[in-house]
Amino acid sequence: MGKSFFKTRVILFLTALLLCSMAGLSNAEDELNCVLCHKHRGLSRIDENGNLRLFYINEHMFEEGPHFRVKCIDCHQDIAKIPHDPAKKVDCTTECHLTEPSGQKNFSHKSVAEQLNKSVHGKFDTEGKEKKNVQDFPGCKDCHEEPLYRPLSFFKGKAGGISQRGISRCKTCHRTGKFAESFYKHVTSRLQKTRQPVEMVQVCDRCHSDKDLQQRHNLDDVVNTYKETFHYKAIKFGSDETPDCLDCHVVKGESVHFIEGRNSPTAANNNKNVATTCRTSECHDKASENLAGYRVHVTYDKDKYPFLHYMMMFFTGLMAAVMYFFLVLIILELLRRLFPNFSFTKSPDDGHH
Template structure:
């Protein structure tokens, strides 16, 4: 009977969903690395590096983004025991054994690493080794510590930012991601993004070596986006909303999200941002602090208001002071007469 088939198919569907949901997470420590690496005293002492701990705090690891990735997926050249003394640093663009949800291809961060390589943050052959070293690599922004500080509340609020990292994947991609990775602590709260970017960009001493605007962070903080975000309005744009997550390019670059040709689209990139903006609107989205050079009109408007306010209040204060003085003086005179 059709009704029975219908009922059965629902049951089957339910079973499939339940099985999928209850499937055990991939055993991250399948190779039992923590047998040794959970020991607090595990480490070496070398004359050059001093004490170096090899302890992996189990709790910190279990709550990190990479909790389902087995150790050797990233630490690729550890193949023998005892391990070699010199091992290569972890490279984020290497493929690991995690598969993309509902796909059989190996997962890697190559796409992100490629974007980063050609971005303003990537390696620049004209720069000295020291100057290149001063730029953020994958691990600077994506340290597990940074991920771990995100509490569940912030995660929920920032879930609207999913599309930021999954640009071009469309709604289906987002749903697949959310359904398979729900609970992963991968989305940062906007305020953390601003804090992360500010850790370099607000440091004038650090940024002076690069040819960038030193007032960007201050300009953002005095703009509505920066102020409202501090007050907890998470829908406002943070740094990455306009400057992208990996392909951060200077405004002069035609591929940049903030190039005059693209900025209009950037303002309306997310559905919760400004829809249907004009080129004039996009041209107003500057967040540097106005000076006589970069924005003379705004500079003088601002000073005009400061002078108007100070001048008006000075006159009003003087009037109050004189008025009150006469009142006090009258009392004093009357007492003297008595």
């Protein structure tokens, strides 16, 4: 599919571009021709902290995401000249020049930031003070690469991609192709997970597997313990039916950015709410409340889970005893075969009748 699909996409895009410019609309995202330099793969350097900074922009993939109508300078607002100084970090809450159709206001990700600030990942506590080790708390870019549209087609079963039959209904009126396509992609992409569960786990893993960070914030090794469950293993082998981190840590219907700590009474993983979370209609809907007693992030820690700890000790001991007893036996037996006639004493009844 890839090649021809891509080709048609490019052609569609170019046509749309042509149409737009003919109509006098300035829809070109790159008026300043930033891509003249930034299209080069190797545009990079090692920064003062030893990190690779890559300045390359993949135009084709940029066009596949929700930002495709946003000009570079809308986000990188501090760039005033070319060649430019190192650009500042992009603030996702700034208002860009897109008008949000439902409210006729300039669009911004402020509401997302608000959700994040309320959540356990927010940088400020309830009194508005900065939390301890504030540098560890995530900003947008710590979890998000540029999103990509993943449009869906529902004609004759669910499949990936734009349904030409579906979009033809839009295009009857919205003839300038780009609007119909982008609207279609905008809506249908959000009808499913925009990132695969495996990626989602990777996102949390970036911070939560950092041992130093765990120590600083007194956190358990949640990702690695989760990875020991069937939930993750199924995901790892390509299932999208078992839950990733978000499915259990976000209350159904809430913004995914609003993850609360276990102690909050409204948190999805608060002791009182775990059963509800497990028993949502997509998951363990036939289970009793007892299922909430299942510990996902379980360890063999002696103090926290003594029973499991001693059970692990028992099985490890059993395994080691059985295996090494028989291995020693086999080795002895093989060694005995090397010198079959030697022995310290001769039995009178040695088998030689």
